[in-house]
Amino acid sequence: METVKLYNGVEIPAIMLGPGIPAAPKGLSWINERSLLNRAWMKFVARPRATRNFIDAVANGLRVGFRGIDFSAAYGCGGLIADAIEQSGVGRKDVFLTGRISNSAQFKGRIAVEDQIKRVLDEYRTDYVDILMFHWPVTECYETTWKVICDAHKKGLARSIGVANCHPHHLKVLMEVGLKPMVNQFEIHPLFTQKDLIKFNQDLGITVQSYTPIARMDQRLFRLPALLKIAEEHGKSLVQVVLRWHVQQGLVPVVRANKPSHQVDSVSIFDFELTPDEMDTIDGFNIDSRLRYHPDNCDFTIL
Numbered sequence: 541m542e543t544v545k546l547y548n549g550v551e552i553p554a555i556m557l558g559p560g561i562p563a564a565p566k567g568l569s570w571i572n573e574r575s576l577l578n579r580a581w582m583k584f585v586a587r588p589r590a591t592r593n594f595i596d597a598v599a600n601g602l603r604v605g606f607r608g609i610d611f612s613a614a615y616g617c618g619g620l621i622a623d624a625i626e627q628s629g630v631g632r633k634d635v636f637l638t639g640r641i642s643n644s645a646q647f648k649g650r651i652a653v654e655d656q657i658k659r660v661l662d663e664y665r666t667d668y669v670d671i672l673m674f675h676w677p678v679t680e681c682y683e684t685t686w687k688v689i690c691d692a693h694k695k696g697l698a699r700s701i702g703v704a705n706c707h708p709h710h711l712k713v714l715m716e717v718g719l720k721p722m723v724n725q726f727e728i729h730p731l732f733t734q735k736d737l738i739k740f741n742q743d744l745g746i747t748v749q750s751y752t753p754i755a756r757m758d759q760r761l762f763r764l765p766a767l768l769k770i771a772e773e774h775g776k777s778l779v780q781v782v783l784r785w786h787v788q789q790g791l792v793p794v795v796r797a798n799k800p801s802h803q804v805d806s807v808s809i810f811d812f813e814l815t816p817d818e819m820d821t822i823d824g825f826n827i828d829s830r831l832r833y834h835p836d837n838c839d840f841t842i843l
């Protein structure tokens with residue numbers, strides 16, 4: 541797997557797997573959902589199956605070549621990531637592991653953030669994460685969170701540190717109270733190219749991770765004939781072209797690809813190159829369509 545060097549010299553895989561959370565288990569549709577049988581089905585069959593499928597998907601992702609996992613304490617179930625790493629046979633040192641502080645811990649303050657860092661390490665069954673970041677710049681909380689994250693870095697609990705969903709005004713505050721983040725992770729895809737924000741970060745030497753990088757397969761993107769034409773010319777899938785567009789801008793896409801064929805597709809993007817004209821064509825798909833939330837206009841309690 542190719543890597544990108546962060547400003548502190550740590551290398552991060554050029555594409556990361558963000559597996560999300562186990563799929564919601566399904567009850568038996570032909571009987572009352574509150575019946576004893578359905579509750580037993582959920583407890584003994586559906587939930588364990590969803591958990592197993594999730595572990596298998598992450599383990600398979602590592603086996604086919606992913607070397608970075610994006611995860612948040614907000615998703616819970618960090619232990620499943622540890623199980624998947626064990627199951628994959630890939631060594632812990634060869635996996636770039638993300639720990640992200642949840643908004644709920646940030647609301648509770650410094651002690652809760654410190655406790656969450658300990659819990660994340662316990663769940664992952666590791667002494668350190670490769671990057672520790674916060675999930676959102678929660679108003680009036682994120683400065684304190686950042687100081688705790690910087691302390692954790694000093695103590696060796698995190699090889700590198702970063703943030704998510706930060707705009708220039710957040711970054712300016714963060715750099716006044718602590719280290720410059722090594723990574724900023726935010727939504728980027730061809731329908732929402734965020735050129736100015738990318739440039740602001742890259743000019744500062746902050747590596748940008750792009751989340752929702754394939755716009756959750758939005759058909760406003762994947763039905764575009766111009767994208768199809770580029771894919772045909774390279775003999776690649778539409779998703780591969782879009783992921784390659786990220787990589788060629790120096791971005792690190794964080795893709796959710798839990799189906800084995802999608803995983804192979806997503807990691808096989810390092811054997812072709814888009815021309816400058818093709819990059820411009822894809823840039824031109826931008827319609828400023830944000831699929832997730834705006835950090836200056838959202839309710840952090842639900843994220």
Ligand SMILES: NC(=O)c1ccc[n+]([C@@H]2O[C@H](COP(=O)([O-])OP(=O)(O)OC[C@H]3O[C@@H](n4cnc5c(N)ncnc54)[C@H](OP(=O)(O)O)[C@@H]3O)[C@@H](O)[C@H]2O)c1
Binds near residue numbers: 675751805
């Ligand atoms: N920091 C934050 O606030 C934040 C917010 C949102 C997301 N994220 C991170 O970003 C990750 C990805 O974002 P996302 O889940 O919003 O969207 P996404 O990665 O743009 O899209 C995921 C969807 O694309 C499908 N897919 C993946 N590879 C494919 C391929 N090669 N061909 C066809 N379909 C493919 C997946 O299907 P299968 O899963 O069935 O393969 C899934 O349905 C998250 O899991 C999370 O780690 C972070």
